[in-house]
Amino acid sequence: MDPLRLLPHGLTALRLALAPVLYLLILTGEGDAAATVLAIAMLTDAIDGPLARRFGIASRAGAHFDFWADFVLIEAAFAGFAATGTGPWAIPVLTALTFGLFVATVRFTPGIYDPVGRNIGGILMGSAFAVLALRDLMVAQAVYMVAAGALVVTLAARTIYVVRLWSSGRRKQLSS
């Protein structure tokens, strides 16, 4: 197998490996290094999927690997902000709930109209990058509120969809 074809998975693995580094850099106040690491991780997120499709190795397993790498990276960033005492723990908690619900409902995904949820990984990574790049305490609080709002919107959209699906399934069951 051409080693170049492993590049997309390698990039995803790199993103996963950068997550603990990012957490430590945020916690120790190394803002420049943290912003750089996050930018590299975001770049890997932007190119690993298109590269996998180009090399014809796109798979469900690869998509799951990509999803989990995004989740760990986002959790690392926002847990780092919370651990400094300036960010809310609500965001890592909401992120875990949202990704958990996504995993639980992934087989129904095509039926869900959720434009915020579709872009939630990018929104959260962009939010974390804005905090590190702009370094203004008020902007950071606004970014946390936007991130929390986006998570609540997508969590609500998925919950409503699942409840509707469940109740329509029960109606069908009762009528038959």
Next chain:
Amino acid sequence: MSGLLRGFLVAVVVLVILAAGSLAWLNWRVNQETVTPLHVINEEGTMGRALAVLSPGLSAFPADVMTAFGQGLTEKDWRVDHTTASAEATTGFQDYDLVVLASPIYGNQVAPPLLSYIERAGDFGGKKVVVLVTAGGEPDDSIANTRLLIREQGAELFAIHGYAVYQSNDPDNNYQGSNTERAVLMAQDTAFALADSLQ
């Protein structure tokens, strides 16, 4: 319009609404004064008496720094009277040896409640003033702006210290813990050393 593009636009609109709402609320919030009664620590302190005026801001960091600074003074047997910056905070400084001000920095300036308090306090009755500021990044510009502000009032600025969240406070690695935990320990040690120099 393709479904993908429409979805993206909906996401952008939702985010813009969230961002505008958040900024409007935060702008209102940082302008609000927090009124708290005077809270006295080490009432029997004999070495000196400090008035500590805090503008709490949006996170616990400025309050943590101020509390640690107060602890540093009380360890040297000072009495510390804590309050928050508001129209009801005292401007009678005759009983104090030192005035300590603490605030987060928003847009290179101390928070509006502390700004109003400084303007109201004038020269702080000629008492020595120490300022503690907390910033997201490099606090040097904010320190320069705050120094100018205090001097414009004719007050005696004894010391000013800045602590950052996303910039290392302890590049020489003298302390343990996260960057903000180190800032808190540094504030405590600063007060401890300062109490000696004031005697």
